[in-house]
Amino acid sequence: MAEHSAQTSPAHPSALMRNPLQRFLGSTELDTRQLGMIGALAIIWIAFNIFSDGLFLTPRNLWNLSVQTASVAVLVTGMVLIIVTRNIDLSVGSILGLVGMVMGIMQTEILPVHLGLGLGHPLIWVLSLAAGLVVGVGIGALQGSIIAFLRIPSFIVTLGGYLVWRGVAWWFTAGRTVAPMDSTFQLMGGGPAGSIGAFWSWVVAVIACAAIVAGLYFGRRQRERFNFPQRPVWAEAVLAVIGCGITIAAVWVANAYPWPVRIAETYARANNLAIPDSGLFIAHGIAVPVLIALGVGVAMTFLATRTRFGRYVYAMGGNPEAAELAGINTRWVTVKIFMLMGGLCAIAAAISTARLNAATNALGTLDELYVIAAAVIGGTSLAGGVGTIAGALLGALVMQSLQSGMVLMGMDSPLQSIVVGIVLVFAVWLDTLYRRNKH
Numbered sequence: 001m002a003e004h005s006a007q008t009s010p011a012h013p014s015a016l017m018r019n020p021l022q023r024f025l026g027s028t029e030l031d032t033r034q035l036g037m038i039g040a041l042a043i044i045w046i047a048f049n050i051f052s053d054g055l056f057l058t059p060r061n062l063w064n065l066s067v068q069t070a071s072v073a074v075l076v077t078g079m080v081l082i083i084v085t086r087n088i089d090l091s092v093g094s095i096l097g098l099v100g101m102v103m104g105i106m107q108t109e110i111l112p113v114h115l116g117l118g119l120g121h122p123l124i125w126v127l128s129l130a131a132g133l134v135v136g137v138g139i140g141a142l143q144g145s146i147i148a149f150l151r152i153p154s155f156i157v158t159l160g161g162y163l164v165w166r167g168v169a170w171w172f173t174a175g176r177t178v179a180p181m182d183s184t185f186q187l188m189g190g191g192p193a194g195s196i197g198a199f200w201s202w203v204v205a206v207i208a209c210a211a212i213v214a215g216l217y218f219g220r221r222q223r224e225r226f227n228f229p230q231r232p233v234w235a236e237a238v239l240a241v242i243g244c245g246i247t248i249a250a251v252w253v254a255n256a257y258p259w260p261v262r263i264a265e266t267y268a269r270a271n272n273l274a275i276p277d278s279g280l281f282i283a284h285g286i287a288v289p290v291l292i293a294l295g296v297g298v299a300m301t302f303l304a305t306r307t308r309f310g311r312y313v314y315a316m317g318g319n320p321e322a323a324e325l326a327g328i329n330t331r332w333v334t335v336k337i338f339m340l341m342g343g344l345c346a347i348a349a350a351i352s353t354a355r356l357n358a359a360t361n362a363l364g365t366l367d368e369l370y371v372i373a374a375a376v377i378g379g380t381s382l383a384g385g386v387g388t389i390a391g392a393l394l395g396a397l398v399m400q401s402l403q404s405g406m407v408l409m410g411m412d413s414p415l416q417s418i419v420v421g422i423v424l425v426f427a428v429w430l431d432t433l434y435r436r437n438k439h
Contacts, residue, residue: 027235033379033434037394041401048405055408059256063284066254067190067355069400070289071096074348075371076378076392077300078341083375084317085337086384087147087154091161092345092371095139096364098169100349103132104178104359107185125185132346139165140342144335162368170361179358189354190287192263198255201285205251212243255283289351293393296347301389313337317385366417373424374399381431399423 025032049056075092082089106128111117117124143161147154187194196204216236223230231239258264259282267282268275304310312333315323324330348367353359378395380387402423406416 027232028239029231029235031379031388031391034388034391034394037377037379037391037398041394041398044398044401044405048401048408052405052408056405059253061404061408062253063257063287065397065400065404066290067287068404069397070190070287070293071348071351071355072367072370072374072400073293073393073396074296074344074351075341075367076374076396077296077389078337078344079371079375080378080380080387080389080392081300081304081313081337082154082341083372083380083382084313084384084387085334086317086320087334087337088158088372089143089154089338089341090158090368091139091143091165092341093364093367093369094162094165094169095136095342095345096349096352096367097361098139098165098172099132099136099346100353100359100363101169101172101178101361102135103128103185103346103350104181104353105173106131107182108178108180120183122184124182128182128185129346129350132349133343136342136344136346136349137339138342140338140340140345141335143342144338147338148331148334166361173359173361175361177358177360181354181357181359185350186354186357187288188292188350189352189357190289191355192259192267192282192284194288194354195254195284195286196288196291197285198283199285201251201255201283204286204291205247208247209244212247213240216240251286254286257284258282259284289355292347292351296344297389297393304389309333309336314385319385369420369424370396370399370403373420373427376424376431377427379431382428 025035045057055061075096079089079092107124111121111124111127112119117127139161143154143157146152146157216239220230220236222228259267261279264280264282265275267273268280273280304313312323312328312330315326315328316330316333320330349363352363356363374395375387375392376382376395377398378388378391378393380392399420402419403416406419411419
């Protein structure tokens with residue numbers, strides 16, 4: 001009895017250590033899995049910073065890391081919905097490569113040569129991007145229809161697509177590299193011109209902080225309206241401070257990375273700006289591809305959590321038979337998911353080709369591995385029904401951080417692939433343990 005009372009008494013030291021943390025997590029409703037990922041990301045960053053002699057946690061590397069993550073981040077938002085419905089898409093890298101080739105040929109041959117649009121014409125990048133979206137959505141519709149109506153497993157269909165679309169891209173260009181891209185189109189790839197500068201970055205930060213506070217306020221009003229349990233006011237304040245703090249820190253890092261000296265001097269001469277003796281500091285600010293990825297993330301989060309389509313997706317993943325009996329047109333939902341994935345492949349292809357200023361046959365190689373790994377690491381269950389866009393974006397950052405850190409340390413490419421493969425298996429194992437303990 002004495003032992004039992006020592007274990008259950010509130011005065012027990014272990015209980016006192018656990019309770020404050022449990023109360024904090026319960027009040028703020030923070031996802032423990034995402035907190036674990038944030039902790040893992042912090043460990044990865046600190047470790048790579050130590051082993052790279054302080055090169056990892058610099059504004060330059062963190063800015064480049066954000067740009068490198070953008071393409072995978074766009075793709076993973078669609079992969080979450082596909083995996084949630086108990087499907088898989090192994091063809092995203094090949095679709096990205098093919099769509100990138102289509103957009104490249106549109107800019108270098110079809111529009112300027114065959115349609116007479118001069119180089120630099122403002123419609124070139126618009127029509128190229130539109131053509132890429134049409135091709136991407138069309139491929140997604142084709143694969144989704146085969147999966148939904150012919151009942152062929154998505155693994156087989158997209159594995160075939162992985163081979164077919166890569167071959168089509170190679171055949172389309174006879175293996176050559178297509179370059180250069182339109183100057184306006186290149187802005188989607190980042191770089192000094194493809195960034196919004198310090199002032200507009202702070203404007204974005206203010207808007208983002210206002211959106212965070214407004215979201216918490218209206219969420220509280222919505223809970224009150226439907227008599228749902230309310231978070232304490234202090235918990236709402238903590239969430240606002242955390243969200244705004246992360247936003248401000250990210251913008252500060254982006255503004256701390258200056259343009260290269262020669263580019264800054266050339267810009268100053270072209271605009272009759274005085275160059276001080278200490279050198280001209282022009283901040284990059286937030287890169288355009290990062291803004292695109294964040295915009296896609298917000299839009300996909302809204303789609304997944306605030307629309308009927310999103311509810312149908314999670315209902316299908318939780319119990320496909322029950323969803324069909326409830327009147328959900330599961331076949332059409334499946335087609336729309338793969339069409340959405342094709343459109344996201346086109347956006348990611350635009351970012352990748354603009355960043356390289358070329359469309360190559362290696363574009364998108366192994367992207368399917370990184371995207372699936374990012375989704376799983378981000379908490380998306382391969383058993384279906386579970387997954388968040390925010391978690392997947394965090395998973396994409398984790399995956400790209402691993403790759404960036406290994407490059408800084410000079411690790412060979414085969415060894416990088418080994419590490420990524422081990423991380424993927426480890427993430428699936430953790431997901432299995434999490435689901436087993438939850439039930």
